[in-house]
Amino acid sequence: MPLPTTQQPAAATTTEGDGVIYALATGPVAGAIAVLRVSGQGCGDMLRHLCGALPPARMASLRSVRWRGELLDEALVLWFPSPRSYTGEDSFELHLHASPAIMARVAEALEGLGARQAEAGEFTRRAVMAGRMDILQAEAIADLVAAETESQRQQALRQKEGVLGQLYERWTEQIKSLLASQEALIDFADEELPPETEQRLQQALHALASEMDAHLSNPLGRLTREGLHVVLAGPPNAGKSSLLNALTGDDTAIVTAVPGTTRDLLHADIVIEGMKVRLTDTAGLRTTTDMVEAEGVKRAKHALEGADLVLRLVPPQAAQHKGSQVEAAEDGDNHFPPERTIMVMSKSDLRPAAPPPPPHALSISTVTPGGLEGLKQCLAQRVRALGAQHQASALLTRARHQAGIQAAKTHLLQAASAPLPELRAEELRMGMEAIGRVTGRVGVEDVLDSVFSSFCIGK
């Protein structure tokens, strides 16, 4: 249920740390209890107004919530005086009976006392502004609230503990000390640079740049957040849509005996070994004069390019006529990236006498019980291998981080090839700034809006 909105337009009242905000922290009114969160300078007076004397700090107390002489609810009340609260400001929580009628009246009372409804992420935004967490930890809270899989939960908690911030902080400190050495050279410009100092600087810069490279090229953070992109592709009628349905356990995709049934890309998420896997069903690859189907084939080829893994379905006829120019041309061999493709011989029930699948290929059937076991195990194996590779490392999860660290690396390499200490110092400063933007040390105001726009109200 939407709470009554404030009188003023939200945008005009958004000043950091300004005013008392409230929000339902427990999402749409449902279940037995709803938690209303309130934060901001002076909210203790509001709590006194509603419940009489302030309850003991950080302890649950049962109180009557009254407004203008009327009892609104019996609630559990938590009072968090500044600075020991989530936001760092005076805050309180009302654990109310979850009913739309109670919510509406308590919201009305809070607004009567001068509070306004919080914007998305505003509590966490205030926590960042109060220096209680950095932007990376705030993003981690958004990830934690949205976590659907075990790997997402673990990633978010690690980042919330600050592992990513600590890594970036260490890099910043290292760059800072290199910067200090260059600044010392600027101050004593007439003295010759000893060759071993020059060598040490080069080593340090390249070591740092390659550490950043390893971090940038580790895909596990993105895979955890977005899911492993697995694309099902192959000629028409190969059984792609049937496989999608079998893996998800429902009938998302239309299946018919007519080749060319699927045209749009169809997405469905499953979880394998605690990892989100995004399956994409595609139009069968063939040359066609049908405009609609041709568009589908184009999209299918595009999906193949962005795939982390491709399941290339090969139906029985195609396997038998392998090498026949018709099939080869229609199937578009060159669209399958070999290192990311698993060959899947489909409809194995129709070829009981067929020779065993070629090495590295799997054989499946969507109509025989257990016909998918091999494929499922193969996918699970891939996911496990990914996870084991980078168990405890600080993972880069967002394009925002990618862009910042990439820029920092570029500045380090430019510093390495710059001929003068002044130029090196400038590149090093820009490198530190690029990392600072990722952690929020630099230009925090610029990134706040984009970071918090994806939050839910009440966080």
Ligand SMILES: Nc1nc2c(c(=O)[nH]1)N(C=O)[C@@H](CNc1ccc(C(=O)N[C@@H](CCC(=O)O)C(=O)O)cc1)CN2
């Ligand atoms: N009812 C309720 N449950 C919740 C939250 C909440 O705000 N309210 N949380 C919201 O995210 C999470 C817990 N995180 C929290 C983090 C810090 C503080 C806090 O008040 N910190 C103070 C006091 C610490 C203390 O008492 O020792 C501090 O760090 O100074 C509260 C909750 C999940 N569960």
Ligand SMILES: Nc1nc2c(ncn2[C@@H]2O[C@H](COP(=O)(O)OP(=O)(O)OP(=O)(O)O)[C@@H](O)[C@H]2O)c(=O)[nH]1
């Ligand atoms: N016997 C047998 N038939 C299958 C199997 N998988 C799919 N089929 C049948 O093959 C036909 C085509 O299946 P689809 O899943 O629609 O094939 P598709 O690859 O999605 O086809 P397009 O969307 O046209 O590209 C349907 O009649 C399915 O019932 C299988 O494992 N065994």
Ligand SMILES: [Mg+2]
């Ligand atoms: Mg299909």
